[in-house]
Amino acid sequence: MSISVRGITKDFGHFKALKEVDLEIPDGQLVALLGPSGSGKTTLLRIIAGLEFADCGTVQFDGKDISDQTAGERHVGFVFQHYALFRHMTVFENIAFGLRVRPRRLRPSEQKIRAKVEELLRLIQLQNQARRYPSQLSGGQRQRVALARALAVEPGVLLLDEPFGSLDAKVRQELRRWLRQLHDEVHITSVFVTHDQEEALEVADLVAVMNEGRIEQVGSPEEVYNHPATPFVYNFLGNVNLFHGRVDDGKAYIQETDTGNLAFVRPHLLEITRQPNGANHFRATTTHINAAGPVVKVDALTEWGAPIHVEMSQERFQALRLNKNEVVFVTPKDIAVFQKDRAS
């Protein structure tokens, strides 16, 4: 089912959570709403679910306006950040809930409910935990039960609010891959909210980056990472070095004085050399080196006194034999320049 959000605005008192948001989500895609806290991403998700209602604007499923429908009528699966499992029901009853509350004429037979729940238990790999209560499960297991419960009613759309937010790093990784696999199997249009850029880039087909109640950019993970449309997106998706710069004849110049433009360079796109290599470089003094991990992180001060952050491979680091407090030459390999007024 495709989702179409048009001109959605939502205020909470004086706080403008969403400002005329438009978003098109094609059928069968896994979409990430990515943004810092307070950017309106959860509010947008809840409006799509019908748990919150917009002040103006419409939400359409498959081209049909469902703005006035309640959460139950919209037939969406919603997975809550803190799982929201029914604590007094077993895993089995949690998953069966959506089927059991149907009006009698639409309710499947007990046998069919049983079969459906068992199929979902297999899918989430918790066949042996059916008789347990949510409180007896680990965080990752609870999240999978929450997902199975949402899928049991065969929703047209699956919405997930920070699905991995309260899990530890390792479980998070596993569940992330698992969700991706699951989506490739089930192919249900899914939207998940996250503040973790790595998570969004790794899992989603499409990433919508949100900031202060607006969508800054929508695109594939490569697009938003490699071709950020705004300074905010550039900044939010990964580390950056910020320079003042100017553009002349299609060439970018980094400057030490404020010229009205901003230039961004990713840490791995700054190359450190021992020898100057033409005009395209500046001098810097290394101040700190962190060589633990696959990527070596080097902090340095430019000749005009601005701190920069450089990342390089272990091999490159070994070849350079870099030490602290050394003067080196830095070459930016790719610079993104934005007009200052857009950077605000």
Added chain:
Amino acid sequence: MAASLQTQIRGTLAPRSGAAARAISEPTVVRWLLIGIALVFLGTFLFLPLAIVFATAFQKGVGFYLQVFRDPDTLAAIRLTLLAAGIAVPLNVVFGIAAAWVIGKFDFVGKSLLITLIDLPFSVSPVVAGLIYVLLFGLQGLLGPWLIAHGIRIIFAVPGIVLATIFVTFPFVARELLPMIQSQGNEEEEAALTLGASGWQTFFRVTLPNVKWALIYGVILCNARAMGEFGAVSVVSGHIRGLTDTVPLHIEILYNDYQFVAAFAVASLLALLALMTLLVKSVVEWKAGQQFAAQSASDTESNS
């Protein structure tokens, strides 16, 4: 009361490690002294009176004790008490759930005023509560003449007793449920709604089971108070033997008639009720504690 239930539960599920226990402990002498004081206090003010109630009740033997309960007036008093509690408790359960639900789940103007009003019967003397009804429905009261003209008797009759009982017991259920409902938030209800459950289904299948133990606890306390209430009922009852006497009022009448043994025999009924209440309350606390313990143990596990 709810707060004390919570802290008791928290207390039992956070067992201190040996080292920590020693660090906050007191010398043996101090400990025994404190325990001793507590025991003496309990003995003097609780166990001794309780023992005297039963000792006096059986002073003239089991035969006489049973004889007391064959007296028609006593039986009428028991029936009336059961009737009053039987009406007051269910009504206050409905009212308590509704009030706790509204206060716990929604924000509205006048919310704190409503909470204050719910607590009113706790702060108003029961005698005053009874007098309010006399002034309202009594012969000289505001609505009295109209009621008399239409042949409706409230004061010095069963309806007055039921009304007074409802008034003094109405905070109990709401007060027990409120912290429970507030602490649970809305997420489970929202989950139920997205799964297609109707409002009633959400309430009966999700909200109510989650506050089950707090509700039972509230009902027990409400019932104990309903059956034991003296002041408010005394004002509106008129003390007509066999007609408007509840158990507590009947005990007073018997006592004033110098029928000490009979008075204590009936009193032993209320004492038994109190003991039963304590027993059920302990079981409920233990059950609720188990639920909390399982919950929080797994919470800490998933957070670690």
